[in-house]
Amino acid sequence: MALNFFDQFMSPVYFGIPLMALALTLPWTLFPSVTSRWLNSRTLTLQGWFVNRFTQQLLLPINLGGHKWATLFASLMIFLITLNMLGLLPYTFTPTTQLSLNMGLAVPLWLATVIIGMRNNPTHALGHLLPEGTPTLLIPVLIIIETISLFIRPLALGVRLTANLTAGHLLIQLIATAAFQLLALMPTVAILTAILLFLLTLLEVAVAMIQAYVFVLLLSLYLQENV
Template sequence: MMTNLFDQFMVPQMLGIQLLPMNLLVAPALTFTKSNRLKNNRFITIGHWMMKTITKHTMTPINKPGHKWAPILISLILLLLTMNVIGLLPYTFTPTTQLSMNTALALPMWLATVMLGLRTQTTATLAHLLPTGTPTPLIPALILIETVSLFIRPLALGVRLTANLTAGHLLLHLISTTTMSLTTLMPIIAPLPMTILLLLTILEIAVALIQAYVFTLLLSLYLQENT
């Protein structure tokens, strides 16, 4: 039993080997399995359908020059989906519960969209710092506010993903500990927290999927502003 509530965020090891890299290799191994069949099996067909659907929903709002970013954004959402979902399995670790990890993913992508906008449409990108029709006395204050808002975007992306996943994991840990304790102390009411734990697990799976999509969708919106 864990002595600290936050021990679940430590990378598990077995025989001195970290289990996280091994777990991350499971999804690519299943996704890129080669087959000599004339028709793909159900798993590969569903995977291709999901990729097509995600690409369509992510790229539709973006202007045509931004469609070159499709492989990067789809790779990012698959990476986040893999790490978020695998982190729910026993003896695993969710890297996306670390703010440093999420910021390291968000900062280069956000900076690339800003640099793209400054290179291709400098005037339009700089115009976002000053809303149309702003009174002259408020111009310096609004430029400062919009600049801070622009630079805080990657931090907001990282904090949003970290907070949602961390809160869900902690809640699951608390409910599971309560369920285990009541199973031995008060077996009559043990099914109640067990049912709550099952519902929270389903909710956490949905949160893991949605947060990966939201992270990528917000980056695609930033890209749309700069293309």
């Protein structure tokens, strides 16, 4: 039974062909496409307003040099939200529960921010490894600590997204299984458990959106330090 709980996090395979690529490309077909008409539909107008407001708030503290990342951040935010939300539907697969996918997104983007900082202003980028006013005896220790924290950033990005979504999905399945088993034995407890499951599902919807936002927000903070 314990193994069955974790089967939902296995990459789906059909006739020996992994369906991860299909799960990653499917969300893009759900968005309304831009038309040549002067007046857009309500859905497209709402989508454009949301993207503009999010991008404006995200890039507000970043210098003008970092505004080139606006399209990338907005696309990544919408992509992660869609993957997380679709994974809450029954009989679906959530690609963002795979650590390999999250690390594949986190490592290149984090490395790009570091390379930009080292190329544009290497003195300022290296200055983050040693806070100002550090005592001489603590300089080697702090440099090692700051270097480790710098390289842990992409790992923290990927693990945070994976752990939050995996824990939420697993908890939903555990409570749903308990409610189903208690339905015949204790109907009252089963109803209360079902109500708890409904509230937990609403919480997981919020977590799916918040984690996508946190992922992109942390990337923007890393970019802010190097621009």
